[in-house]
Ligand SMILES: Nc1ncnc2c1ncn2[C@@H]1O[C@H](COP(=O)(O)OP(=O)(O)O)[C@@H](O)[C@H]1O
């Protein structure tokens with residue numbers, strides 16, 4: 321596979337080294353991640369699968385700098401970021417990360433354009449340029465002409481496109497998507513996946529995506545399977561790997 | 569960023585106008601009350617100082633009877649003054665002018681018009697001592713003032729009721745059935761601090777009133793002005809000594825008359841006015857605090873309702889300080905908006921009150937700025953707690969919130 325060999329040469333963006341995440345203490349302690357090591361390189365499209373409760377979201381939250389690991393090291397573009405404080409992590413999210421959520425998470429009663437502008441507001445991009453870039457982002461996801469629409473006036477698929485445009489608007493290095501097609505029908509799901517694939521292939525965006533649907537995992541170039549808070553298997557989206565995912 | 573935050577705040581507020589209005593209603597009421605109180609207070613204190621001015625300087629008023637604060641003592645007859653008392657007072661070097669007076673309630677008629685008013689029998693000294701000036705016509709001469717001639721000087725209210733805008737001088741009016749020629753019109757003074765219309769008056773020579781209306785030689789009170797440079801306290805001592813002698817009060821007995829310095833009354837009035845204004849304004853200020861609590865309450869609700877929005881903003885890269893500012897500015901904009909509405913309402917209320925109470929309407933820019941600043945402060949103080957709650961949210965928890 322051309323993509324795989326290419327990414328093998330690219331520099332690592334995300335390096336998790338023996339990451340653990342525990343909730344609570346004593347009797348009630350829950351080990352959500354029990355020592356996860358994972359390296360994701362520039363330009364990769366990684367799918368994460370695994371049974372419910374296996375730690376996928378926990379891992380995504382740590383990768384997305386929304387949460388801090390209990391122990392272990394997290395290197396983002398070669399810098400240790402695991403123990404940064406709230407505000408430092410907010411700055412990194414602002415400049416390097418774009419999020420896509422299962423529930424879209426658009427601001428209600430706020431137009432598509434204004435939703436997409438949001439990351440640019442926090443990046444202090446001046447008004448006219450901000451609008452320009454937000455429009456361009458909406459055009460990239462095929463929503464030119466829908467700028468003034470409210471989320472309530474858009475279908476689920478369209479809302480998720482607005483969310484993708486919002487993630488793109490800030491020109492992130494990595495897009496993190498936790499079950500982006502979980503709330504969509506099959507047809508819309510494939511459309512969203514095609515959009516993500518195009519962004520990965522044509523623009524070199526690094527994408528990490530959690531999914532529980534094998535069909536969607538096939539769009540990725542690499543599959544990581546979580547079981548009980550550890551990485552069970554890691555490799556191309558085929559054969560042995562898929563068996564593990566389905567088995568879990 | 570600040571501009572963006574302001575715009576966002578305005579948009580959020582406009583999104584639900586009714587709720588925003590109800591949120592700030594407390595601040596509106598508080599600010600309106602403070603503004604109205606202070607403006608009316610200022611107007612009435614101007615009124616007081618105007619009436620102090622109209623009393624003339626260094627005026628003392630003598631009245632028969634003890635100076636008592638309570639109700640008059642039973643079974644005690646108080647001897648009135650006489651015109652000779654006034655003459656004796658006029659002899660004192662410390663006294664500049666004297667105006668004895670006696671008054672009666674009468675009905676005055678001119679043509680078809682009539683009114684019930686007070687006629688004051690007095691001498692030529694009344695006009696200068698009382699700080700009056702003549703609008704049209706003339707004062708009594710010294711001899712006319714001490715005679716029984718039926719001349720009248722009328723106040724503006726009497727003129728208006730009996731003659732309208734016409735010139736009353738040379739006309740005659742019937743006072744208690746007696747025909748009396750109007751020789752002068754007093755310049756208007758307006759109401760006293762107690763609301764008595766000073767222009768609702770008729771002056772006549774004192775003997776005319778004594779003979780034809782009261783039917784005795786009594787002088788009800790004596791007003792006098794002091795000579796230039798004389799201290800009120802020492803003049804009062806001299807006057808008291810003279811009156812005690814004339815009224816044959818034995819050593820060790822109390823005075824059976826009182827001497828009042830009109831300035832003391834004026835400063836007392838000013839004091840009462842200031843205390844009342846202060847008191848009412850602080851009550852109003854408390855309602856401003858209650859208004860602030862109203863804002864805090866709704867802002868807390870708003871933070872809870874918008875937890876998900878906060879989560880989204882945090883995920884996208886908002887720092888907690890920025891979230892704090894967003895909610896703080898929203899609270900301040902709300903509160904200032906309430907303040908502005910309150911200022912307008914308060915001024916309108918003060919205007920109406922000034923018309924009703926016949927006092928000057930005196931909006932003060934200082935008070936307006938103070939109210940504006942205070943409402944902003946209320947926003948900061950009561951917006952801070954909800955804003956901090958928003959800023960401290962954990963992004964993952966907030967995103968999971970339904
Ligand atoms: N905030 C939390 N407090 C306590 N336990 C949690 C919390 N978040 C996740 N967990 C636990 O951690 C484990 C992994 O959860 P999660 O990462 O959400 O799984 P997945 O996304 O793979 O379904 C689960 O057992 C879950 O109950």
Ligand SMILES: [Mg+2]
Nearest residue numbers: 376377378498
């Ligand atoms: Mg999950």
